[in-house]
Amino acid sequence: xxxxxxxxxxxxxxxxAEDGDMDTLLEYTKNxxxxxSETGSDELSPKWPEIWDKVQTVCKTPPRLEMFQSAAGVIxxxxxSGVPDFERLLRExxxxxxDVPHIEDRSSSFVVGKELLEYx
Numbered sequence: 001x002x003x004x005x006x007x008x009x010x011x012x013x014x015x016x017a018e019d020g021d022m023d024t025l026l027e028y029t030k031n032x033x034x035x036x037s038e039t040g041s042d043e044l045s046p047k048w049p050e051i052w053d054k055v056q057t058v059c060k061t062p063p064r065l066e067m068f069q070s071a072a073g074v075i076x077x078x079x080x081s082g083v084p085d086f087e088r089l090l091r092e093x094x095x096x097x098x099d100v101p102h103i104e105d106r107s108s109s110f111v112v113g114k115e116l117l118e119y120x
Contacts (some may be wrong), residue, residue: 011071029071044076052076058092059085 005026012025055063061081068075080086087103094111 008071044074048076054093055089058088060088061085063089 008026008029009022012022012029017025052065055078059080063081063085064079066077066079068077078089080089083104086106090103090106090109091097091100094109
């Protein structure tokens with residue numbers, strides 16, 4: 001389902017937003033999780049197949065993928081099968097192969113498009 005401005009306006013009004021704040025709130029809640037085409041498509045980046053292939057290569061056990069429908073559009077969520085795969089994903093993809101002190105203290109990570117797309 002494509003999240004339209006109409007749906008976002010309705011949701012924001014339901015949360016108590018007033019018309020005078022709507023333009024600011026629409027800008028604040030626009031989708032920034034992946035590049036969109038000039039038409040405002042909610043499709044994932046064309047690089048997504050490369051990203052998913054890299055994730056599967058890095059993980060020793062197949063990860064689970066969920067496409068989460070958010071107010072900002074679809075967000076791919078990757079669930080590694082265990083802590084070692086999660087740490088490998090952080091090191092190899094997020095930190096571009098660098099060793100990161102105390103990586104074992106992380107319990108989740110949110111990666112925005114540019115960080116990930118530059119690596120792939």
